[in-house]
Amino acid sequence: xxxxxxxxxxxxxxxxxxxxxxxxxxxxxxxxxxxxxxxxxxxxxxxxxxxxxxxxxxxxxxxxxxxxxxxxxxxxxxxxxxxxxxxxxxxxxxxxxxxxxxxxxxxxxxxxxxxxxxxxxxxxxxxxxxxxxxxxxxxxxxxxxxxxxxxxxxxxxxxxxxxxxxxxxxxxxxxxxxxxxxxxxxxxxxxxxxxxxxxxxxxxxxxxxxxxxxxxxxxxxxxxxxxxxxxxxxxxxxxxxxxxxxxxxxxxxxxxxxxxxxxxxxxxxxxx
Amino acid sequence: xxxxxxxxxxxxxxxxxxxxxxxxxxxxxxxxxxxxxxxxxxxxxxxxxxxxxxxxxxxxxxxxxxxxxxxxxxxxxxxxxxxxxxxxxxxxxxxxxxxxxxxxxxxxxxxxxxxxxxxxxxxxxxxxxxxxxxxxxxxxxxxxxxxxxxxxxxxxxxxxxxxxxxxxxxxxxxxxxxxxxxxxxxxxxxxxxxxxxxxxxxxxxxxxxxxxxxxxxxxxxxxxxxxxxxxxxxxxxxxxxxxxxxxxxxxxxxxxxxxxxxxxxxxxxxxxxx
Numbered sequence: 001x002x003x004x005x006x007x008x009x010x011x012x013x014x015x016x017x018x019x020x021x022x023x024x025x026x027x028x029x030x031x032x033x034x035x036x037x038x039x040x041x042x043x044x045x046x047x048x049x050x051x052x053x054x055x056x057x058x059x060x061x062x063x064x065x066x067x068x069x070x071x072x073x074x075x076x077x078x079x080x081x082x083x084x085x086x087x088x089x090x091x092x093x094x095x096x097x098x099x100x101x102x103x104x105x106x107x108x109x110x111x112x113x114x115x116x117x118x119x120x121x122x123x124x125x126x127x128x129x130x131x132x133x134x135x136x137x138x139x140x141x142x143x144x145x146x147x148x149x150x151x152x153x154x155x156x157x158x159x160x161x162x163x164x165x166x167x168x169x170x171x172x173x174x175x176x177x178x179x180x181x182x183x184x185x186x187x188x189x190x191x192x193x194x195x196x197x198x199x200x201x202x203x204x205x206x207x208x209x210x211x212x213x214x215x216x217x218x219x220x221x222x223x224x225x226x227x228x229x230x231x232x233x234x235x236x237x238x239x240x241x242x243x244x245x246x247x248x249x250x251x252x253x254x255x256x257x258x259x260x261x262x263x264x265x266x267x268x269x270x271x272x
Numbered sequence: 273x274x275x276x277x278x279x280x281x282x283x284x285x286x287x288x289x290x291x292x293x294x295x296x297x298x299x300x301x302x303x304x305x306x307x308x309x310x311x312x313x314x315x316x317x318x319x320x321x322x323x324x325x326x327x328x329x330x331x332x333x334x335x336x337x338x339x340x341x342x343x344x345x346x347x348x349x350x351x352x353x354x355x356x357x358x359x360x361x362x363x364x365x366x367x368x369x370x371x372x373x374x375x376x377x378x379x380x381x382x383x384x385x386x387x388x389x390x391x392x393x394x395x396x397x398x399x400x401x402x403x404x405x406x407x408x409x410x411x412x413x414x415x416x417x418x419x420x421x422x423x424x425x426x427x428x429x430x431x432x433x434x435x436x437x438x439x440x441x442x443x444x445x446x447x448x449x450x451x452x453x454x455x456x457x458x459x460x461x462x463x464x465x466x467x468x469x470x471x472x473x474x475x476x477x478x479x480x481x482x483x484x485x486x487x488x489x490x491x492x493x494x495x496x497x498x499x500x501x502x503x504x505x506x507x508x509x510x511x512x513x514x515x516x517x518x519x520x521x522x523x524x525x526x527x528x529x530x531x532x533x534x535x536x537x538x539x540x541x542x543x544x545x546x
Binding site for chain 2: 174182
């Protein structure tokens with residue numbers, strides 16, 4: 001109890017400034033959101049065929065939560081499996097390329113060719129090749145995140161502190177020791193920069209995969225196309241809102257993970 | 273100051289330390305090749321502190337890299353207790369202190385200093401590894417062992433980097449201007465710390481520096497290098513008594529020697545401009 005009292009007392013001495021800071025941090029964006037919501041309602045009430053009202057979107061979600069939940073799970077599955085594999089493969093290939101430059105020389109041109117080909121164009125071909133199951137969707141989602149992961153990880157593995165590398169060399173560190181103790185931890189800021197790009201792209205990838213590689217007609221992306229074709233605007237916008245929520249959750253989770261893994265990279269987190 | 277003056281040459285009579293014989297190295301394409309080291313020969317006896325000083329471009333850092341086995345010479349031979357630089361690093365005989373501390377920011381100071389013990393553990397057999405905690409305490413970092421490099425001042429970081437080089441008891445320490453990034457007051461404090469520690473743990477040291485007083489107060493011998501092409505101009509014995517401390521700066525012997533070294537350095541630099 002005594003500790004909780006102490007914890008209660010301590011911040012009270014400076015109540016004003018954290019509150020003010022909180023207000024300073026949260027108030028401006030909150031106002032922006034309120035303004036956008038009001039504008040939305042004004043447009044929606046005057047143009048019912050352009051935008052649904054916010055309450056109709058809410059009612060749609062509340063009316064059939066199970067349907068939205070089931071579709072969200074399908075999209076999540078595409079992101080977890082597809083983007084997960086793309087991220088892992090991008091990172092592992094970067095490791096292989098940094099350890100064996102011949103691998104980079106041999107396959108980087110091919111990867112660039114694949115990456116400049118629009119994913120939207122590849123997707124229908126993937127459906128033909130791999131059928132209407134989940135596989136083409138995994139591939140499309142994975143492809144989208146693969147390149148930023150590869151490029152960032154590779155940059156990170158190369159951006160090793162040369163002076164520290166000299167110390168490792170004079171100790172005759174093995175390749176594995178140099179990787180484990182120097183390159184791998186050292187590349188993490190770049191890996192997280194790659195993940196920061198890859199996470200929102202993963203949501204885009206999953207939605208696009210459902211648009212073009214439709215097949216099973218499940219997932220939030222499919223829900224958007226189907227409901228839009230039927231002019232069922234509340235469902236369309238509810239699905240868009242959930243895709244947006246998915247992206248926000250992914251980016252927030254990433255920020256939490258970054259704080260855990262990369263505390264050493266942000267000087268102000270450590271403090272003096 | 274009461275210890276008798278000791279000529280560096282007879283501290284460990286008959287024991288070879290580092291032998292650098294006729295090292296030649298050049299860089300660049302064939303038509304515009306620059307000779308960085310031209311026939312450099314040097315002996316660092318066991319337990320001797322040798323400084324390399326000279327104008328920029330005299331190849332002192334390159335020479336250090338060659339001795340460390342980080343760079344191959346075009347000609348000549350480096351032998352560290354009879355072994356090549358490569359063999360010596362395989363046996364962890366070389367302790368390197370780079371220009372920047374190059375500590376790993378994700379490891380505590382203690383884990384940074386313990387690193388050379390955990391790397392290449394096969395070479396640990398039969399050597400006197402030091403206790404990382406003890407060596408950090410000796411370097412005045414006893415309270416900082418659980419801190420991270422970013423939480424320490426530049427001077428403390430550089431001290432940790434020096435402790436990291438001493439901890440695995442290498443046969444030779446190579447230091448590449450370790451204090452050059454520090455401000456002058458901090459530098460003086462750090463060089464006194466190194467002097468104290470080295471005087472109670474006399475290891476062979478090759479120390480690259482830009483500072484004449486630093487070279488004198490620390491060294492047994494100063495190797496003065498000239499540039500274009502990089503070569504040894506003069507080797508100056510520092511016959512000042514040990515153990516030394518700051519008081520030495522104020523002595524006539526120190527000032528005389530400082531005047532002599534500065535003069536020699538000036539001559540070397542003027543010759544380069546003719």
